Amino acid sequence: MGKVIVVTSGKGGVGKTTSSAALGAALAQNGEKVVVVDFDVGLRNLDLVMGAERRVVYDLVNVIQGEAKLTQALIRDKRVETLYLLPASQTRDKDNLTPEGVEKVIAALRKAFDWVICDSPAGIERGATLAMRHADMAIVVTNPEVSSVRDSDRIIGLLDSKTQKAENGERVEKHLLLTRYDPTRAERGDMLKVDDVLEILSIPLLGIIPESMDVLRASNLGSPVTLADEGSAPARAYFDAVRRLKGEALPVTVPGERRGFFGKFFGRKAA
Amino acid sequence: MLTKPRPIRLKGRSFLALSLAPELPFEDWLAGLDDLAARSAGFFLRRPVVLDIDGLDIDKAELRKLVDELGQRNVRVMGIEGARPSMLGPDMPPAMNDGRPASDFEPPPESEADEPEDAAAVETVIPARQAPAQATASLVVTEPVRSGQTLFFPEGDVTIVGSVASGAEVVAGGSIHVYGTLRGRALAGTASNGSARIFCRKLEAELMAIDGFYLTAEDMEPDLRGRAVQVWLEGHALRTGILG
Numbered sequence: 001m002g003k004v005i006v007v008t009s010g011k012g013g014v015g016k017t018t019s020s021a022a023l024g025a026a027l028a029q030n031g032e033k034v035v036v037v038d039f040d041v042g043l044r045n046l047d048l049v050m051g052a053e054r055r056v057v058y059d060l061v062n063v064i065q066g067e068a069k070l071t072q073a074l075i076r077d078k079r080v081e082t083l084y085l086l087p088a089s090q091t092r093d094k095d096n097l098t099p100e101g102v103e104k105v106i107a108a109l110r111k112a113f114d115w116v117i118c119d120s121p122a123g124i125e126r127g128a129t130l131a132m133r134h135a136d137m138a139i140v141v142t143n144p145e146v147s148s149v150r151d152s153d154r155i156i157g158l159l160d161s162k163t164q165k166a167e168n169g170e171r172v173e174k175h176l177l178l179t180r181y182d183p184t185r186a187e188r189g190d191m192l193k194v195d196d197v198l199e200i201l202s203i204p205l206l207g208i209i210p211e212s213m214d215v216l217r218a219s220n221l222g223s224p225v226t227l228a229d230e231g232s233a234p235a236r237a238y239f240d241a242v243r244r245l246k247g248e249a250l251p252v253t254v255p256g257e258r259r260g261f262f263g264k265f266f267g268r269k270a271a
Numbered sequence: 272m273l274t275k276p277r278p279i280r281l282k283g284r285s286f287l288a289l290s291l292a293p294e295l296p297f298e299d300w301l302a303g304l305d306d307l308a309a310r311s312a313g314f315f316l317r318r319p320v321v322l323d324i325d326g327l328d329i330d331k332a333e334l335r336k337l338v339d340e341l342g343q344r345n346v347r348v349m350g351i352e353g354a355r356p357s358m359l360g361p362d363m364p365p366a367m368n369d370g371r372p373a374s375d376f377e378p379p380p381e382s383e384a385d386e387p388e389d390a391a392a393v394e395t396v397i398p399a400r401q402a403p404a405q406a407t408a409s410l411v412v413t414e415p416v417r418s419g420q421t422l423f424f425p426e427g428d429v430t431i432v433g434s435v436a437s438g439a440e441v442v443a444g445g446s447i448h449v450y451g452t453l454r455g456r457a458l459a460g461t462a463s464n465g466s467a468r469i470f471c472r473k474l475e476a477e478l479m480a481i482d483g484f485y486l487t488a489e490d491m492e493p494d495l496r497g498r499a500v501q502v503w504l505e506g507h508a509l510r511t512g513i514l515g
Contacts, residue, residue, distance in 0.1 A: 151418075
């Protein structure tokens, strides 16, 4: 039986889709069988980030409504053969996601894959609650910034009350993924520091993804950042996060950027 | 002349209500009620009455008829306990819940009707005594209170071993203790308990209130931020002090 992970945040634009794609690809690059499911019905993006937008025929809503078989809707990645995508519908409404339908699809995916990664839409409405509903584990994506932290806190509250596990008296394992982190700016006080965020959210830290141009570049290329440039700072951070996800006790560091002269100068001064 | 507008006080208050639990068939039960009322004309006058229909298999029309029947007998129902929301229309008394048992009301003695009518005696309402001092209830929470969550405990004190997040709310009838950072709202002593206090290990609160008097983050002394603080009520003002 595979593990179901929801990648969620409450706030939009913090990096849920980028992280879903990067973590999914990184797990698959390690030989695991992975499916990444886009729950953002009506505003799907995951297909673009994974470079599969021109191969979408059927989607999650078609499967839930019985218009297509699960195997017809799954798209296999061209670069990593154990990586699959289940796209969302761009034309349908979120109301087409039914709790029973989602439960069936997740149960089927759980049987066929080692990891089922659910990319949640922003917000706390139907799409987001259905994406987290069957999760064994949650990755809470947060930017080092107050509104993102508060929204994440709200989502953690929902993970503890609205999920299947919570209703059965169990707990959803929760991990914090801090994205778009810039150590220099955090040191200057323009951003929240890692410890501040951890103190507020009080859940274990899965990784810190540095703010980097590589992420944007990879998105525009239609490639998860872990596939686009394995040696880049964000890619290394995602690979480390995946090792922690699989249970390895790896100390959390911020993989450094290749700095220019000024970066080095300020970096040293800050340290 | 400019006067500083007085903030609106938000207070909780508890009253002792008489709880009536009707039984089916209602005709017989109402006859029993008439019998009781005949013995003491003023028994239901001035008393707040709550109807407890928990476990009764009746529909909306039957409930409405019962409330009307009671109204004709001068029994005015202030709320209904144990009803499904679908049974209560906007013209019906509101739903009540979380009722706690109190000492029973003494029904008038059988012989009273035979005694010479003493209007004054019937009208006398014994002043409500303070309930005998009980061990106050307390609630201990060992997890952080997250944004968007409300912890509501009108029965007594709340102790939180963890933090209260920004956008979270803790409401207690008694005192509130936070062994962590208080970032959200804390409303203590909501049941008119002016002696309640708020304690926290690190103050970053958005709002703190005791018995309806409140302080917003803006009104708090800046040097209290991040400190271990207690808050109490003195007259009509909240006082704050650094702990330890």
